[in-house]
Every structure is written in structure tokens, then in C-alpha cells.
Amino acid sequence: MSSPTDPKHIVVIGAGITGLTSAYRLLKNASTSDYSGPAITVTVVEANPTVGGKIRTSPFGGISAVDEGPDAYLARVPHAVALARELQLGDDITNPTAGHAAVMHKKLHPIPEGLMLGVPTGVMSLARSDLMTWRGKIRAGLEPILPSSGDHKDSIGNLIRQRFGKQVQQLLVDPLVGSIYATDTNNFSLAMVPQLAALATGRSVLLTARKQMKNAPKSTAPIFETPRSGLATLTRTLNDAIVALNGQILTSTSVQSISRSGKGYIVDIAGETSSSLHADSVIIASPARTSAPLLKSLSEDAAILMSSAEHSSVVMATIKTVETDLPKLAGLSGYLVAKPDQDRVTAASFGSNKWAHWKPSDGSMILRVSLGRDGAPTHDLIHEWEDERIVRQVIDEVSRHTQTTITPDVFRVTRWPDAFPQYRPGHMKYVDAVESFLLHNAPGVFLAGASWRGIGIPACVAQAEKTAQCTTEFLSHLQD
Numbered sequence: 001m002s003s004p005t006d007p008k009h010i011v012v013i014g015a016g017i018t019g020l021t022s023a024y025r026l027l028k029n030a031s032t033s034d035y036s037g038p039a040i041t042v043t044v045v046e047a048n049p050t051v052g053g054k055i056r057t058s059p060f061g062g063i064s065a066v067d068e069g070p071d072a073y074l075a076r077v078p079h080a081v082a083l084a085r086e087l088q089l090g091d092d093i094t095n096p097t098a099g100h101a102a103v104m105h106k107k108l109h110p111i112p113e114g115l116m117l118g119v120p121t122g123v124m125s126l127a128r129s130d131l132m133t134w135r136g137k138i139r140a141g142l143e144p145i146l147p148s149s150g151d152h153k154d155s156i157g158n159l160i161r162q163r164f165g166k167q168v169q170q171l172l173v174d175p176l177v178g179s180i181y182a183t184d185t186n187n188f189s190l191a192m193v194p195q196l197a198a199l200a201t202g203r204s205v206l207l208t209a210r211k212q213m214k215n216a217p218k219s220t221a222p223i224f225e226t227p228r229s230g231l232a233t234l235t236r237t238l239n240d241a242i243v244a245l246n247g248q249i250l251t252s253t254s255v256q257s258i259s260r261s262g263k264g265y266i267v268d269i270a271g272e273t274s275s276s277l278h279a280d281s282v283i284i285a286s287p288a289r290t291s292a293p294l295l296k297s298l299s300e301d302a303a304i305l306m307s308s309a310e311h312s313s314v315v316m317a318t319i320k321t322v323e324t325d326l327p328k329l330a331g332l333s334g335y336l337v338a339k340p341d342q343d344r345v346t347a348a349s350f351g352s353n354k355w356a357h358w359k360p361s362d363g364s365m366i367l368r369v370s371l372g373r374d375g376a377p378t379h380d381l382i383h384e385w386e387d388e389r390i391v392r393q394v395i396d397e398v399s400r401h402t403q404t405t406i407t408p409d410v411f412r413v414t415r416w417p418d419a420f421p422q423y424r425p426g427h428m429k430y431v432d433a434v435e436s437f438l439l440h441n442a443p444g445v446f447l448a449g450a451s452w453r454g455i456g457i458p459a460c461v462a463q464a465e466k467t468a469q470c471t472t473e474f475l476s477h478l479q480d
């Protein structure tokens with residue numbers, strides 16, 4: 001039996017960026033002189049043998065660190081940038097080299113200038129590009145004079161088609177936004193992409209976007225950043241900081257169930273052996289659907305809702321190509337494949353053009369190619385294909401798209417099953433419903449991470465910081 005003066009114990013489920021940041025922030029805050037909350041201990045439980053979740057870096061093709069999942073985070077929002085500086089990673093941080101990206105539609109087209117997440121802020125750059133037909137350009141150009149749109153039902157696709165027509169939706173917004181979420185933007189919540197949702201507040205989306213672009217402070221600061229030693233440096237450094245602050249991290253250990261015990265919880269875990277942890281508060285930083293069964297005895301309603309969460313699976317093929325006509329691709333950072341042109345490849349990133357530290361000394365090039373997305377017409381579980389078949393597919397498609405002959409010297413295939421949570425229209429109502437069930441039936445159990453309020457690394461860090469604060473407030477009340 002714990003006494004009211006014992007330190008409060010928090011169990012964090014999952015050691016991805018969200019779980020690690022939550023644990024670090026709780027311990028770091030509690031170590032400062034102005035902390036007024038209760039004494040705490042923190043245990044992070046991670047099913048995999050290593051920490052990081054979707055963040056994974058390993059040597060490849062003679063380069064010491066090439067990411068297998070995310071390779072950078074947005075630098076124009078504060079959360080991840082501030083965390084990396086706090087963890088003293090500033091000297092290791094780098095930015096992409098200048099380069100342009102393209103959309104693959106029949107051939108590669110440079111992405112027109114003056115877009116906000118694919119939304120045009122003017123018509124001249126669209127008119128100059130041969131990506132769209134004249135009919136599509138004229139339809140897009142009518143947007144500023146159209147009356148207010150009807151209900152877009154929280155679908156990005158609906159809004160953009162209503163305002164600009166099918167071509168802007170299919171050839172600009174869907175490739176640019178859909179590739180971030182491995183999604184079909186027709187079936188994706190507008191509210192969950194706040195930058196786009198903000199453009200739908202006035203009558204004309206184009207005029208609102210133009211005003212926003214004009215009023216935004218002019219910045220030459222890079223849009224993305226990453227540690228040269230790979231993104232896993234961020235999660236490894238968090239791991240070390242947690243241990244230095246006397247937190248505990250149990251890897252190769254999975255949470256099996258959570259049940260009520262007085263005002264707290266019993267968390268059953270299975271690793272080398274099975275055991276139980278007492279917790280005063282639990283942070284669930286593992287994906288919604290796989291975490292649903294853990295909550296069954298606490299809130300059947302929350303568990304049912306969470307088990308309905310949908311995800312898409314992707315495969316990342318990394319290739320070192322020895323091709324000699326690579327100079328044709330100079331300056332191209334990568335391309336996105338528009339849905340009408342998609343077979344299996346959805347995007348390709350020319351890693352050695354994008355990152356100075358990924359340039360092999362022999363003049364070859366490192367490519368990262370993504371396959372698979374939500375709602376793909378050829379939905380045949382690419383992550384179940386053998387490596388050789390995946391690489392053959394990549395060579396065939398990328399050679400065709402770029403009109404070069406891709407000859408792999410070394411390749412690596414990373415499978416990411418169910419990696420991208422799909423925020424369906426109405427997602428925020430779903431989040432509110434799950435949280436309200438937990439508030440009533442399992443106070444002190446919190447949800448954070450990619451399944452809920454944003455999948456990018458900065459959004460996960462922001463959720464972790466907020467959750468750490470809510471946990472401390474909850475435990476302070478428990479003490480009263």
C-alpha cells in the first residue's frame with residue numbers, strides 16, 4: 001500500500017518520440033528548484049528492443065547514419081527545434097541543401113511557386129506550369145469569384161475540388177498533403193491540417209492564402225532540420241537524459257493490460273518475465289488501435305472507439321545507385337507521384353541531393369523511395385512482398401519517372417505496417433469522445449502521440465509536453 005507522501009509513479013507506454021519526451025519533461029520539470037508538484041518516479045515500457053518507435057537510423061551504403069523512417073522535422077514550428085536545443089544537439093543540426101521538388105504526372109513537373117500546401121496563392125505560376133491543362137487552369141482561376149462553398153464535410157478533397165476544381169486537388173494538394181500522411185485527401189480531416197483549415201475561413205481560399213503569405217514575416221530560415229548523425233540521435237539522447245534523471249526504461253517489455261487499483265492502476269507487463277507495476281498515472285503513447293485492448297477493463301467504450309482507428313502501411317526502400325546519368329537529376333530533391341499516375345511508388349527523395357552528409361564519395365546517389373498509402377487502388381500489402389520484388393518495382397517505376405537507368409549497388413527495405421494513423425473527417429470529435437470516456441472512467445490515464453493530434457515529430461513533441469503538464473496537475477490534485 002502506498003502512503004500519500006510516497007513519490008507518485010507514472011508509467012509511460014511506448015518509447016517513441018512522444019513517450020520519451022513525456023517522460024523526460026515530467027522528470028526534468030520535477031528536478032527544477034521552482035517545481036511545486038509531488039515527488040515522482042517514471043517508468044517507460046517499450047515493446048521493441050530499442051527506443052525510438054518510427055524514428056530509426058542505421059548505417060547504409062558507406063554512410064554512417066541514414067534514416068529508415070522520418071529524416072527531418074519542421075523547423076518553422078517551435079516544439080522539436082526547442083527540444084533539440086535543450087538536449088544540446090545544436091552543433092549536430094543541419095538543413096536540406098537548396099533544391100526543387102517535382103510532381104510526377106505523365107512526366108516530372110517542378111512544383112509551381114507560390115503554393116501553400118498545394119493551394120495556389122495566385123494564378124500566374126499555375127499558368128506558366130504545364131502540370132495542368134488550360135481547362136484546369138481556367139477552372140482554378142475562377143476560385144476568387146466563386147460564392148462561398150457548400151459544406152465540405154471536413155474533407156480536404158471536397159474543399160479543394162469545390163473551390164479550385166479536380167486538377168488542383170489531384171495534381172497539387174493531394175500529392176503535397178497526401179504524401180505527408182500516406183493518405184487519400186478525399187477521406188482525410190481538413191481540421192487536422194490546421195494550415196489548410198485556416199484558409200477555409202473566408203469566402204475565397206486563394207485570397208485568404210495570398211493574404212496570409214503577404215502578411216507572414218519574410219523568412220529565409222530553413223523549413224526543415226535534422227541531426228547529421230540521424231534522427232535516432234534525438235530519441236537516444238532523450239533515453240540517456242531520462243536515465244540520468246533516474247527514470248527507468250524497460251525495453252523488450254510490452255504492456256498487456258491496465259486495471260484499476262484504488263485511486264491508481266495496475267499495469268501488467270510481459271518481458272523476460274511477467275510482472276505488474278503500480279501506477280498513479282498512465283500515459284499511453286502507443287498507437288490507438290494496438291492500445292485499445294489494454295483499456296478494456298477500464299472503459300469498454302474507449303476501447304471500442306480506439307479499436308476502430310485506421311492506419312496505412314508504407315514501405316521505405318533505400319537504394320544506393322551507381323547510375324552514370326545521375327547528373328540529369330542535379331538539383332532535384334525529390335518528387336511526389338499524383339494519384340492518377342501512381343502504381344506502387346508514391347514518392348522518391350534524392351537523399352544525396354537533399355542532404356550534404358548523405359553524398360557517397362564515389363559520386364553515386366542515395367535514394368529513398370516510399371511505396372503504399374491509404375486507399376491505393378492496388379492495395380495488395382506491399383510490405384508482405386520479398387525485398388527483391390520491392391526493389392525491382394522501385395527500379396522499374398523510378399527509372400520510368402526520371403528517364404534514367406537506376407542500377408542499385410546496395411539496397412535496404414524497411415517495412416512500416418500500420419505506421420500512418422488516418423484522420424478521417426470528424427477526427428477531432430472521435431478524439432474528444434475517447435478522452436471524455438477516459439476522463440470519467442479512468443482519471444489519470446492520458447493519451448498522446450501520432451494517433452491523436454498530429455503525426456509530425458513537432459506535433460508529437462507538443463502533445464508530449466502538454467500531457468506531461470496535465471499529468472503533473474492530476475497528481476498534484478491527487479495529493480490534496
Ligand SMILES: Cc1cc2nc3c(=O)[nH]c(=O)nc-3n(C[C@H](O)[C@H](O)[C@H](O)COP(=O)(O)OP(=O)(O)OC[C@H]3O[C@@H](n4cnc5c(N)ncnc54)[C@H](O)[C@@H]3O)c2cc1C
Pocket residue numbers: 013014015016017018019045046047048051052053054055068069070071072073074253254255256285286287290291314316416419420448449450451455456457458460
Ligand atoms: C516512413 C515514415 C516517414 C516519416 N517521415 C516523417 C518526417 O519526415 N517528419 C516528421 O515529422 N514525421 C515523419 N513521420 C511521422 C513520425 O515519424 C511519427 O508520426 C512519429 O515518430 C510517431 O511517434 P509516436 O511516439 O507517437 O509513436 P511511435 O513512434 O509509433 O511509438 C510508439 C511506441 O509504442 C510501442 N508500443 C506499442 N504497443 C506497446 C505496448 N503494448 N507496450 C509497450 N510498448 C508498446 C511501439 O513499439 C513504439 O515504439 C514519418 C513516419 C514514417 C513511418
